[in-house]
Amino acid sequence: MRDAGVDAVRAARAALRQLVGGFGTALLALAVIVLLVATAAACLVGIGLLVAPAALRVLHALAGRERARLGRHGLDVVPPQPPPTRLRAALADATTGREMCWVSVHATFGLVLGLLGVLLPLAAVRDTAFPLLWPFAPKGATSTSLGIGTADSWAQACVVSLLGLGWIAIILGLGPALARLQSRPGLTLLSAGPDTDLSLRVAELTATRAAALDAHAVELRRIERSLHDGAQNRLVTVTVLLGAVRRMVARDPAGADELLERAQSAAEQALAELRTVARGILPPVLADRGLAGALSGLAANSAVPCRTDVDLPERCAASVEASAYFVAAEALTNIAKHSGATRATVTVRSRGGRLLLRVEDDGRGGADEDGGSGLSGIRRRIAAHDGVLRLTSPHGGPTILEVDLPCGS
Missing domain, CATH: 1.20.5 (Single alpha-helices involved in coiled-coils or other helix-helix interfaces)
Structure with a gap:
C-alpha cells in the first residue's frame, strides 16, 4: 500500500508538470493561431504573402518545441521530414496541414486541460489550508475555491478542507489521464505519418552508429x-x-x-x-551499489560541493548506467576546472523507459562545446545510445546539462 501510494504521488506530480508545460505551449499555440489568421486576412490584400513564410516558420518551430517537450516526458515523437521552404509547396505539404490541425486542437482542448493542471493544485492547497486561513478572512468572504459558500464557524471551515482533500483525490486519480489526453493530439499529429519516407531515420541511425x-x-x-x-x-x-x-x-x-x-x-x-x-x-561501484551509489561517491569526491537527487525505481541497462556515470563525472570535472561554481546538483529520474540526467551548477556559465571542455565527447557517448543532450549555459550562469537516454539499450 505504501509503495502504491508513493507511485501514485509520483505519477500525479509528473502529470501536473506535463500539464503545466502543455499549458505554456497551448498559450503559444493560441498566439500562433492569431498570427496565422491575421496573415490569411492580410493575404487578401497581398501584404500577407510577405509575412506567410515567417508565420509558417513560427508554426514549425512551435511544433518542434512540442515534440521536444513530449520527448522530455518520455513520449517518443518521431519528427517528419522538414517541410518545403517554398510557400506554395509548404502550404500543400501534409506536415504543415497536420501541424495546423494540432495547433488548433492544442490551443483549445490542450489549453483547457493545461489550465486544470494549474488550477487544481492551487484549489487543493487553498481549500485544504482554509481552516488555518479562516480566522484572517474578511467576514462573509467566500469559503471555497468554487466561489460558493461562506464559513461562519470552525466546523464549516473544516468542512471546506474536505473539499481540498477531494481536489487532491482528483489530482491523484485523474491527473495522469488528463496528461495523456493533452499529449494525444501531439503524438498523433506531430509524429511522422505512415507514408513518410524513412530515409531520414535511416540516416540518423547511420550517424548514431558512426558516433x-x-x-x-x-x-x-x-x-x-x-x-x-x-x-x-x-x-x-x-x-x-x-x-x-x-x-x-x-x-x-x-x-x-x-x-x-x-x-x-x-x-x-x-x-x-x-x-x-x-x-x-567500468567502475565496480556501478555493479555493487548501482547508479545512485556511484553518483554519491562522485559527489563526495567532487572538488565543488555537490548534492545528488536520484530517483530510480529500477535498474537500467549496464551500458546506459555507465554512460550516465561518465557523463556526470566529466560534467563535475568541467565544473571544477572551468566554472568557478560554489555548488553543483546532479539529478536523475527514470520516466517512461527513459533515464533523465541533469547536472546544474551556479558558475559563470558560457560553456562551449567547441572549447575543449569534453562536451563533444559527452555528445558522442550519448549519441551512441540514440540519446539527447541539451546544454544551457548563458554568460553569468547557471549552466544546465541535461541528458535523455533510453533505459534499455
Whole structure:
C-alpha cells in the first residue's frame, strides 16, 4: 500500500508538470493561431504573402518545441521530414496541414486541460489550508475555491478542507489521464505519418552508429594512452631497477636495498594506475551499489560541493548506467576546472523507459562545446545510445546539462 501510494504521488506530480508545460505551449499555440489568421486576412490584400513564410516558420518551430517537450516526458515523437521552404509547396505539404490541425486542437482542448493542471493544485492547497486561513478572512468572504459558500464557524471551515482533500483525490486519480489526453493530439499529429519516407531515420541511425564507433575508438585510445604513459612506464622502471639490484647485491648490499625500495614504490604506483584504468573502463561501484551509489561517491569526491537527487525505481541497462556515470563525472570535472561554481546538483529520474540526467551548477556559465571542455565527447557517448543532450549555459550562469537516454539499450 505504501509503495502504491508513493507511485501514485509520483505519477500525479509528473502529470501536473506535463500539464503545466502543455499549458505554456497551448498559450503559444493560441498566439500562433492569431498570427496565422491575421496573415490569411492580410493575404487578401497581398501584404500577407510577405509575412506567410515567417508565420509558417513560427508554426514549425512551435511544433518542434512540442515534440521536444513530449520527448522530455518520455513520449517518443518521431519528427517528419522538414517541410518545403517554398510557400506554395509548404502550404500543400501534409506536415504543415497536420501541424495546423494540432495547433488548433492544442490551443483549445490542450489549453483547457493545461489550465486544470494549474488550477487544481492551487484549489487543493487553498481549500485544504482554509481552516488555518479562516480566522484572517474578511467576514462573509467566500469559503471555497468554487466561489460558493461562506464559513461562519470552525466546523464549516473544516468542512471546506474536505473539499481540498477531494481536489487532491482528483489530482491523484485523474491527473495522469488528463496528461495523456493533452499529449494525444501531439503524438498523433506531430509524429511522422505512415507514408513518410524513412530515409531520414535511416540516416540518423547511420550517424548514431558512426558516433558509437567513434566513441568506442576514442575510449580505446584513452585506455591505450593511459596504459602506455602510466603503468607500462612504471613496470619498465621496475624491470630496470631489479636488473640493477641483481648486479649490485653482491658488491653493494646497501645500494641494492635502496634500489629495491624504489622498485617497490614504482610497482605500487603501477598497480594504482592499473586500478585507475580499470575503474575508468567500468567502475565496480556501478555493479555493487548501482547508479545512485556511484553518483554519491562522485559527489563526495567532487572538488565543488555537490548534492545528488536520484530517483530510480529500477535498474537500467549496464551500458546506459555507465554512460550516465561518465557523463556526470566529466560534467563535475568541467565544473571544477572551468566554472568557478560554489555548488553543483546532479539529478536523475527514470520516466517512461527513459533515464533523465541533469547536472546544474551556479558558475559563470558560457560553456562551449567547441572549447575543449569534453562536451563533444559527452555528445558522442550519448549519441551512441540514440540519446539527447541539451546544454544551457548563458554568460553569468547557471549552466544546465541535461541528458535523455533510453533505459534499455
